[in-house]
Amino acid sequence: MKVANWGNYPVVDAEVRNFRNVDELREILENGSSLIARGLGRCYGDSSLNETIISTSKWKRILDFDRQTGKVKCEAGVSLDDILKVFVPRGWFPAVTPGTKFVTIGGAIASDVHGKSHHVTGSFSNYVDDITIMLSDGRILTCSKELNADLFWSTCGGMGLTGVILEATISLIPIETSYIIQEVVKTKNIGEIMTLFEESEAWTYSMAWIDCLATGESLGRSVMMRGEHAKHEDLLSDRSRKQPLTLHKESSLNVPFNFPSFTLNGLSMKAFNTLYYAKAPAQYKKSIVHYDPFFYPLDAVHNWNRIYGKRGFVQYQFVLPKENSREGLPAILRKISEHGKGSFLAVLKLFGPQETVISFPMEGYALALDFPITKNLFPFLDSLDEMVQYYGGRIYLTKDARMSAETFRNGYPHLGMFEKSRTKFDREQKFESLQSKRLGL
Amino acid sequence: MGRVLLIGAKSDVARALAHEFGAAGYDLILAARKSRELERDRADLMIRYNVGVQVEELDITDLEQLHTWYATLEPKPDTAISVVGLLGVQEEAQADWQSAKRAYETNLTGPALLLETIAADFEQRNEGTICGISSVAGERGRKSNYLYGSAKAGFSEYLSGLRNRLAKSNVHVVTVKPGFIDTKMTEGMPLPAPLTAQPEQVAKDIFKACMKKKNVIYTLWMWRWIMAIIRNIPEPIFKKLDL
Numbered sequence: 001m002k003v004a005n006w007g008n009y010p011v012v013d014a015e016v017r018n019f020r021n022v023d024e025l026r027e028i029l030e031n032g033s034s035l036i037a038r039g040l041g042r043c044y045g046d047s048s049l050n051e052t053i054i055s056t057s058k059w060k061r062i063l064d065f066d067r068q069t070g071k072v073k074c075e076a077g078v079s080l081d082d083i084l085k086v087f088v089p090r091g092w093f094p095a096v097t098p099g100t101k102f103v104t105i106g107g108a109i110a111s112d113v114h115g116k117s118h119h120v121t122g123s124f125s126n127y128v129d130d131i132t133i134m135l136s137d138g139r140i141l142t143c144s145k146e147l148n149a150d151l152f153w154s155t156c157g158g159m160g161l162t163g164v165i166l167e168a169t170i171s172l173i174p175i176e177t178s179y180i181i182q183e184v185v186k187t188k189n190i191g192e193i194m195t196l197f198e199e200s201e202a203w204t205y206s207m208a209w210i211d212c213l214a215t216g217e218s219l220g221r222s223v224m225m226r227g228e229h230a231k232h233e234d235l236l237s238d239r240s241r242k243q244p245l246t247l248h249k250e251s252s253l254n255v256p257f258n259f260p261s262f263t264l265n266g267l268s269m270k271a272f273n274t275l276y277y278a279k280a281p282a283q284y285k286k287s288i289v290h291y292d293p294f295f296y297p298l299d300a301v302h303n304w305n306r307i308y309g310k311r312g313f314v315q316y317q318f319v320l321p322k323e324n325s326r327e328g329l330p331a332i333l334r335k336i337s338e339h340g341k342g343s344f345l346a347v348l349k350l351f352g353p354q355e356t357v358i359s360f361p362m363e364g365y366a367l368a369l370d371f372p373i374t375k376n377l378f379p380f381l382d383s384l385d386e387m388v389q390y391y392g393g394r395i396y397l398t399k400d401a402r403m404s405a406e407t408f409r410n411g412y413p414h415l416g417m418f419e420k421s422r423t424k425f426d427r428e429q430k431f432e433s434l435q436s437k438r439l440g441l
Numbered sequence: 442m443g444r445v446l447l448i449g450a451k452s453d454v455a456r457a458l459a460h461e462f463g464a465a466g467y468d469l470i471l472a473a474r475k476s477r478e479l480e481r482d483r484a485d486l487m488i489r490y491n492v493g494v495q496v497e498e499l500d501i502t503d504l505e506q507l508h509t510w511y512a513t514l515e516p517k518p519d520t521a522i523s524v525v526g527l528l529g530v531q532e533e534a535q536a537d538w539q540s541a542k543r544a545y546e547t548n549l550t551g552p553a554l555l556l557e558t559i560a561a562d563f564e565q566r567n568e569g570t571i572c573g574i575s576s577v578a579g580e581r582g583r584k585s586n587y588l589y590g591s592a593k594a595g596f597s598e599y600l601s602g603l604r605n606r607l608a609k610s611n612v613h614v615v616t617v618k619p620g621f622i623d624t625k626m627t628e629g630m631p632l633p634a635p636l637t638a639q640p641e642q643v644a645k646d647i648f649k650a651c652m653k654k655k656n657v658i659y660t661l662w663m664w665r666w667i668m669a670i671i672r673n674i675p676e677p678i679f680k681k682l683d684l
């Protein structure tokens with residue numbers, strides 16, 4: 001069966017195995033020699049691809065909920081969409097959420113995902129109380145920050161290479177309403193937006209759309225969105241006050257097939273970027289919006305990735321240490337705008353401090369851009385890799401489909417620790433992905 | 442709201458049905474063999490939908506016990522859906538008499554006997570919906586699965602007769618004829634994607650058919666027309682086909 005993740009690159013012919021109980025999973029592990037777990041395939045590249053894939057799509061039950069503490073225990077295939085549907089009406093929300101709700105809890109842990117709140121909440125692993133995992137020899141172990149901590153810290157961000165996550169307990173945060181007080185602020189260039197990020201550190205949520213094609217004085221012009229969960233008294237209309245915890249609606253828009261690859265040429269991207277910037281309000285606008293468009297604007301159109309056509313695209317996301325960002329970010333942006341290949345979805349975030357074994361975030365600026373795959377894209381990305389390394393940054397594994405083993409090693413200084421616990425726990429050395437093989441892991 | 446009995450509750454289709462009915466507020470009785478596994482489903486369904494869920498052990502080939510099993514089931518459902526089925530491997534069933542027997546008991550004798558007991562209860566109460574999952578495989582026997590197919594054919598005809606018997610009562614009977622479904626039963630088989638339904642889709646169709654009191658539904662819908670063609674191939678030609 002042909003399988004690809006969100007970027008539609010690479011596409012592999014894989015055997016996809018489901019399990020409905022632990023015995024079935026154990027049997028798959030016994031009979032397999034090179035396996036990787038897969039959730040909803042929202043990583044962009046090859047992290048959850050291999051000749052044999054273990055899908056968690058039949059493993060998605062919610063097992064326990066404590067209405068006093070907001071702790072949820074569930075199987076790894078439960079999605080954030082499920083969590084929202086079940087718990088928002090009861091006044092609970094995931095503390096950390098990526099830009100799409102169609103990810104599984106297993107995937108969120110394995111990538112140790114971050115959201116717009118990283119500078120306040122840290123990454124997903126901060127709200128994971130414990131993880132139960134099946135190792136390659138069929139043993140089932142539970143780990144947490146206290147118990148089997150080495151397994152815990154190499155599983156969070158470990159891209160499925162330690163074993164198959166079976167269950168996890170995560171902590172939700174209480175909300176009074178399902179709405180967000182949002183401020184939209186426009187800035188003229190990269191210097192301004194960085195200053196604004198630093199001034200916005202007290203806001204729980206912040207991110208910016210950045211126009212990667214603007215040049216000169218306007219290099220890095222951006223639109224920041226920052227937000228807080230609205231309290232009951234913040235709601236303006238009677239209707240929303242009466243129903244403060246309304247849920248998101250199922251989206252009905254869909255891109256039914258791959259667009260031909262000429263649709264997204266440089267010109268249309270430039271037009272889109274200019275439009276996006278122009279559409280934003282004059283300088284500043286405050287409003288109350290539902291969580292769905294605030295956190296998940298892209299979920300409104302199912303299969304939007306198909307606009308990049310059959311050849312697919314890659315997302316390039318890197319983070320630079322904060323102290324090097326004032327110099328490094330403009331330099332990298334200049335390189336991208338010179339190249340004229342920037343995407344219309346470029347997102348800038350400021351991470352707070354984090355130093356864990358193999359997770360992506362570190363204190364500094366993170367930029368994510370989409371690039372449709374063209375003939376000379378990869379050499380260009382190699383040259384970006386060099387700049388990222390020069391400024392002491394790293395690239396996000398869950399978005400990656402092409403970086404070299406060397407770039408990877410240079411970016412992740414605690415790799416030795418990861419490899420040590422992987423050797424300890426993946427005794428039979430069965431878990432690997434196309435990505436881990438490419439990166440020499 | 443009502444209470445739904447799902448017979449064969451561990452199947453992918455039954456699990457999807459449990460979500461469909463649970464979301465609509467129905468209490469659920471999940472009946473299956475090796476039912477302990479369903480304790481997790483019970484927790485899940487209760488947390489998600491705030492409905493009552495009970496798990497019951499049932500082996501549909503335990504023919505002697507089926508009557509007592511239902512008689513002692515408390516509380517009684519007002520909708521009963523038989524999802525059990527066994528595709529098996531035709532060659533094995535041909536070679537092994539026991540295996541052929543199991544195919545008939547699982548697909549026909551067991552479900553029909555159990556539904557017969559339930560029908561008597563529903564008829565007496567003058568309420569309820571009985572739904573049986575049969576198969577398009579029951580519409581024309583072919584060499585690759587005629588043991589399964591003929592059992593399903595029998596089951597379809599059983600449901601047809603039952604519907605006729607209960608037509609004047611307030612009890613409704615739905616026959617469901619799925620084409621291909623992507624489930625444990627068909628895992629690893631190369632099924633044509635456009636003709637293959639996801640269990641969630643099948644469950645939605647079944648839920649709707651029960652609500653709207655449909656008689657016979659095909660899911661996916663195009664199977665109605667595909668089977669019309671297959672039924673009409675003249676036998677002298679059909680018998681030579683490699684199907």
Ligand SMILES: Cc1cc2nc3c(=O)[nH]c(=O)nc-3n(C[C@H](O)[C@H](O)[C@H](O)COP(=O)(O)OP(=O)(O)OC[C@H]3O[C@@H](n4cnc5c(N)ncnc54)[C@H](O)[C@@H]3O)c2cc1C
Pocket residue numbers: 005006036037038039040041042043044047048056076077097098099100102103104105106107108110111112113114115116158159160161163164165166298398399
């Ligand atoms: C539109 C969009 C926006 C996004 N925004 C963000 C963002 O803001 N921040 C962010 O951090 N990420 C973001 N992502 C990336 C996404 O959150 C991660 O890739 C996430 O891991 C995907 O989860 P998944 O369930 O789809 O897993 P998959 O994509 O299937 O797998 C991802 C990784 O998790 C592993 N894995 C999955 N399940 C298990 C399991 N049960 N046991 C062990 N390993 C497992 C896989 O092996 C693989 O390495 C975004 C993705 C999209 C498409």
Ligand SMILES: NC(=O)c1ccc[n+]([C@@H]2O[C@H](COP(=O)([O-])OP(=O)(O)OC[C@H]3O[C@@H](n4cnc5c(N)ncnc54)[C@H](OP(=O)(O)O)[C@@H]3O)[C@@H](O)[C@H]2O)c1
Pocket residue numbers: 449450451452453454455473474475499500501502523524525526527528547574575576577618619620621622623624625626627
């Ligand atoms: N999949 C298809 O393409 C397809 C097409 C047409 C019709 N159907 C029909 O759709 C229904 C659902 O099937 P499915 O696709 O979801 O496959 P499935 O998962 O194999 O479902 C069949 C269920 O029947 C149960 N069962 C078998 N023998 C039993 C017994 N002796 N006692 C109790 N339960 C028993 C099985 O229980 P265990 O889990 O314990 O084995 C299983 O849960 C079946 O009636 C099938 O014939 C399926």
